Amino acid sequence: xxxxxxxxxxxxxxxxxxxxxxxxxxxxxxxxxxxxxxxxxxxxxxxxxxxxxxxxxxxxxxxxxxxxxxxxxxxxxxxxxxxxxxxxxxxxxxxxxxxxxxxxxxxxxxxxxx
Amino acid sequence: xxxxxxxxxxxxxxxxxxxxxxxxxxxxxxxxxxxxxxxxxxxxxxxxxxxxxxxxxxxxxxxxxxxxxxxxxxxxxxxxxxxxxxxxxxxxxxxxxxxxxxxxxxxxxxxxxxxxx
Numbered sequence: 350x351x352x353x354x355x356x357x358x359x360x361x362x363x364x365x366x367x368x369x370x371x372x373x374x375x376x377x378x379x380x381x382x383x384x385x386x387x388x389x390x391x392x393x394x395x396x397x398x399x400x401x402x403x404x405x406x407x408x409x410x411x412x413x414x415x416x417x418x419x420x421x422x423x424x425x426x427x428x429x430x431x432x433x434x435x436x437x438x439x440x441x442x443x444x445x446x447x448x449x450x451x452x453x454x455x456x457x458x459x460x461x462x463x
Numbered sequence: 464x465x466x467x468x469x470x471x472x473x474x475x476x477x478x479x480x481x482x483x484x485x486x487x488x489x490x491x492x493x494x495x496x497x498x499x500x501x502x503x504x505x506x507x508x509x510x511x512x513x514x515x516x517x518x519x520x521x522x523x524x525x526x527x528x529x530x531x532x533x534x535x536x537x538x539x540x541x542x543x544x545x546x547x548x549x550x551x552x553x554x555x556x557x558x559x560x561x562x563x564x565x566x567x568x569x570x571x572x573x574x575x576x577x578x579x580x
Contacts, residue, residue: 385571392469392556392573393507439506449495449560449567453506 351376351442353423355454363462368427370457372440375421381443382423383451384414388436396438399423410434435461465491467559469572476547476579484542484575486557492537493559497569498530501554513540547579 356371374380384396397408404416414425423440438457444450466489476482486496495514499507511532513519519532529551531543540559544551556574560567 390554390574390576392467393558393571448512449497449569450509450512451497451558451569453508455506458504 351380351444351452353382353440353442353452353454355438355440355457357457358455359458359460361460361462362430364432365429368425368430368434368459370425370438370440370459372423372425372454373421374423374440374442376442382414382416383441383443384408384412384423384425385439385441386436387439387456393439396425430459430461432461432463435459465489465559465561465568465570467557467570467572469555469557469575471575472573473576474578476577478548478579479546481543481545482547482577484544484555484557484577486540486542486559486572488538488559488561488570491559491561493540493561494537495560496534496540497558497560498532498540498542499556499558501556501574503554507556510542544577547577549579552577552579 352375354373379401382399385393387393396412397406399406399416407413412427440454441451468487470485498510501507509522510525511519511521513532513534515534515537521527534540554574557572558569560569
C-alpha cells in the first residue's frame with residue numbers, strides 16, 4: 350500500500366530564508382508524487398508533481414522537489430520564502446492501479462515571519 | 464486551465480435536514496470525480512469515488528446512505544448529506560479527473576464549508 354509521512358507538522362521561517370518541507374513515502378512500485386498547497390479556507394493548488402521523469406521537479410512560485418528513491422523522500426524546497434507562502438502544504442502519493450485515488454500526508458503548516 | 468467549481472461555498476443547515484453540494488468541471492469532461500472531507504487543521508480524507516453513470520465507490524467507514532453521491536453527467540457530481548448532524552460539519556472538497564495527453568490530471572474544487580446547527 351502507498352503512504353506518505355510529512356515529518357514536520359509545523360515549520361516556521363523568516364521571510365527571505367530557505368524553506369524545507371520534508372516528506373517520506375512508501376510505495377510498492379514507482380510512485381507518482383505531488384505537492385499541493387492550501388491557503389486558509391481555500392481549495393488545493395498543485396505546486397508540482399513527479400511521474401518518473403526527471404528526479405528534480407520544478408513547480409510554480411519557485412518551489413521544487415527532488416525525488417530520492419534511495420531515501421524514499423520527496424522534500425519540497427524554496428530558496429527564499431515570501432510572506433504569501435504561508436499556508437498548509439500536503440505531500441500526496443497516487444494510489445495503486447491507476448484509480449486516481451490520492452493519499453494525503455497529514456500536512457505541514459508553513460509560517461513565514463517578517 | 465481546467466476549473467472545478469463547487470456550489471455552495473458555504474452552507475448552514477439545521478440538524479436533521481439534508482444538504483446538496485454540487486461539483487462541476489467547467490471546461491472539461493471528468494471521467495471520475497472524488498469527494499473528500501477535511502476536518503479543521505487536518506488532512507483530506509477520501510470519502511468516495513464517483514464515475515459517471517455508475518454507483519459511487521465508498522471508502523471504508525463512510526456511510527453510503529448518509530452521503531449520497533450522484534454523478535449524472537461528465538461535468539457534474541453531487542454529494543447529498545442526508546439527515547445532517549453537527550458531527551457532519553466539515554469542509555467538503557471535490558476533485559475531477561481527466562485524461563490530459565498520456566497522463567491523468569486531477570483538479571480540485573474550492574471546497575464547501577458545511578455547518579450543521
